[in-house]
Amino acid sequence: MDIKIEKRSNHRFKSWQLIVGVSAVLALCGFVFTRDNTVQVSSSEIWLGEVKQGELQQSVGGFGRLKSQDTRLLTAYSAATVEEIVLKPGALVTPDSVIAVLVDPAITQSVKAAERALIQAQNQLLQLQINQQRELLEQQSALEVMRSNQESAELEVSAQEQLAEQGVVSQLEFKRSLLAHRQLTRQLAFEVERIAQLSELHAANLVIAQSSIDAQQEALDLVKETESRLVVRAGIAGVLQSLSIELGQSVISGQQLALVGSMDSLYAILDIPQSSMQYVEVGQQVEIDTRNGAMSGQVARVEPLINNGTIQVEVTLTSELTDNARPELNIAGTIYTQTLENALYIQKPLNVANNSTNSLYRVDDDSNLAHATTLKFGIETKDSIQIVSGASVSQRFILSDMSQWEEHDTIAITQ
Known part of the structure; x- marks a missing residue:
């Protein structure tokens, strides 16, 4: 009769393998966990x-x-064309520094016309003064003649007064001489008043002529100021911050040209x-x-x-x-x-x-x-x-x- 023998050692070996496998899986899971979070x-x-x-x-x-607290905005004083650009933004400037030059032939013609008008007004004043002096001399000459006549009449009246008392000259003749003296005296007084009024009239005419000269001078100054503004100057010491024009560009009155700022x-x-x-x-x-x-x-x-x-x-x-x-x-x-x-x-x-x-x-x-x-x-x-x-x-x-x-x-x- 055969007897069945159990292999206990093989069973134990398999159990050990299972334990080792589970441990390896757990170790691997722990390694993976660590790798995921660290x-x-x-x-x-x-x-x-x-x-x-x-x-x-x-x-x-x-x-x-x-930014500059002291800035100067330069604008066109009149319509013109940019002829030359002297300085560019960033340049240091003084009050007299020329930034750009504009040109306008009409302004040049206006300056010449204003100069002619001023000279004409001055010549008119000079001619008026000459005419007034001539007229005054004529009136003064007539006054001197009249004063001489009046003095002669006065002498005649004085001489005839004594002769009339002596009966040498008739009373009628004496009264005629006396009347002539009074008439010359009144005419002399009137002529003196006339010369005085003429002097006042001459003075008033001179004032009018001078006011015309002043008006022409103001017109010339204004057009010359416009002409001088064609040369664009900085006006203050500082730096040219911006330039808004280009060479050959036409600008209108009031258009911005440049901006200058103080550096102080x-x-x-x-x-x-x-x-x-x-x-x-x-x-x-x-x-x-x-x-x-x-x-x-x-x-x-x-x-x-x-x-x-x-x-x-x-x-x-x-x-x-x-x-x-x-x-x-x-x-x-x-x-x-x-x-x-x-x-x-x-x-x-x-x-x-x-x-x-x-x-x-x-x-x-x-x-x-x-x-x-x-x-x-x-x-x-x-x-x-x-x-x-x-x-x-x-x-x-x-x-x-x-x-x-x-x-x-x-x-x-x-x-």
């Missing part, structure tokens, strides 16, 4: 920042230009983002960067209108101008809006805005791991941003753009 990032590819505590000065930044008295205009306008107030301190130095200033005016998502802020400069400061120079400005004491802050991370909540990777000093941590941010400065909650002093965070790893809670930092 990625490796080289330290050379990231940028770290440390949380600090202290005074934090909030600022608002913007770009703009320097400047102010700044900054374009500030609309999102920061609530922080800006008149009187706040400003730092202006001209890329060749810095200047201090103060907010003087905030434009209430919004243009293309920005507002304009006018800044009065309170310090000395930099060497390169000039009108229309591109600048960068920082407005210091408020100061926080004992605030937590960190160097501004990429893609983080003020008053927002974002996740940054906090570096574990005891390992090479960095863990995603939610931070609440407050105000920002030019280079830093306030941390309202989620961090403490001396903690380090990755400030680089980590958006490609945002699905991972933990990352490993390799050397």
Whole structure:
């Protein structure tokens, strides 16, 4: 009779294989899990920042230009044609600097006509004076003759008066002589009055003739002023900011030709983002960067209108101008809006805005791991941003753009 023998050793071997297999599967699952949630990032590819505590000065930044407080807009005084352009924008000018030369033949003709009219009026005055002098001399000559006749009649009356008393001359003859004397005396008085009135009349005619000369002189001065305006001069010392004409261009009266600005008295205009306008107030301190130095200033005016998502802020400069400061120079400005004491802050991370909540990777000093941590941010400065909650002093965070790893809670930092 056959006896069946059980192979217990083979059964034990299979059980051991099952245990080893399950362990391997679990180990593989653990490896896969770790690989899914922890990625490796080289330290050379990231940028770290440390949380600090202290005074934090909030600022608002913007770009703009320097403007001249003393500007001169040059316009065409009359219709003309651009004959020559002497200076171009950016040129330094003095009050007598010639910027452009215009030409208008009609104005030249008008100047000559006005000069002729003035000479004619002056000649008329001279002729009037000659005629008046001649007339006055004739009247004075007649007056002298009449005065001589009157004196002769007076002598005759005096002589006949004694002879009439002696009866040598008849009373009739004496009375005739006396009548002739009285008539000559009245005529003499009338002629004297006439000469006096003639002198007044002559003076009035001279005034009229002189007023005509003055009118012609004013007309000549006006047309010469128009002619002189054909030579476009700067008028003030500074820089030629813009030129609105071209060679050969025809311009009309009042048309803009050029803009000149002083370099001694400047102010700044900054374009500030609309999102920061609530922080800006008149009187706040400003730092202006001209890329060749810095200047201090103060907010003087905030434009209430919004243009293309920005507002304009006018800044009065309170310090000395930099060497390169000039009108229309591109600048960068920082407005210091408020100061926080004992605030937590960190160097501004990429893609983080003020008053927002974002996740940054906090570096574990005891390992090479960095863990995603939610931070609440407050105000920002030019280079830093306030941390309202989620961090403490001396903690380090990755400030680089980590958006490609945002699905991972933990990352490993390799050397």
